[in-house]
Amino acid sequence: MKNNFLVLVFLCLAVSAFAQVKKAAVKDLAFMSGTWVQKSDWGDLEEFWSEPKGESMMSSFRCVKDGKALFYEFVVIELEEGLPVMKMRHFERGNMAWEDKEKPLLFPLVTLKGKLAVFEMKDKSVRLSYRLIAKNKLSVILEEKDKNGQLKKDIFSFTRKLY
Template sequence: MKPILTFALSLFTFSLFAQDQQLEHKLENIAWISGTWHGEAFGGITEEIWSKPSGGSMMASFKLIADGKIVFYEIEVIREVNNTLMLQLKHFNNDLKGWETKDETVDFPLKEITQNKVVFEGMIFEKVSANEMNIYVDIKDKDGKIEIVKFNYKK
């Protein structure tokens, strides 16, 4: 009985270690983000569509619909920069007028990639299953206080 228990405990420990093991900062290690995702946030319906890695990047579009109307859009990219990855985005009103200036982007440098997480500074992608993920975003309120907003998405 003791060898079986030891073996089972070893397998459990190995599976925990494998999930937390850091992966190389390569697009192919985050390809699971690609797809069409739907969820709810900010009192409305959200849609985020991520492309598969190609040409050294992944791109996405995001939209928020509340009360049957578009509230805002985002264009996002994750691209290879200096042997790591960078997430960048721009926001747009419902009439496509940008929030950021022409040459300005909101940047999220990569911190780490594990089997089920992609951790950027200020944004985390968490794989729940093949058809579900959570995205956690640091958002500053009017007073500069940071609130973490969770987006739960399903394919």
């Protein structure tokens, strides 16, 4: 009987840990704000996140390799039906958009726990996790499924750029 109770408690905790966020405010994501940089195999990465304002945040990102910008991202997080939703577009050099002008990539917030925010596309093909691990350290994990459904994971360790 005691073992059954422990199993039930564990299952309840596990379900609640992975439960989808039902309501959150954009201001809860303020820990992402700042200018973040990293040197990686991709190139020199720079990502700027604004402070939350007007139930929104915005971000710009660029990847520079061998002295040339390879691609950019423009991202907004807006509150929709009580839930922050990340809306992303990619651009190549020349400001040429990858996505259709009417269809940005949408990532609703699925987990918010302390200084961890996880955004995931509805089809679960791409997931972005942002975790502030120290005042000046932001971990970003990009998980995406390839054409064969295999999960690929890229981990970025950004440092806050201090001016």
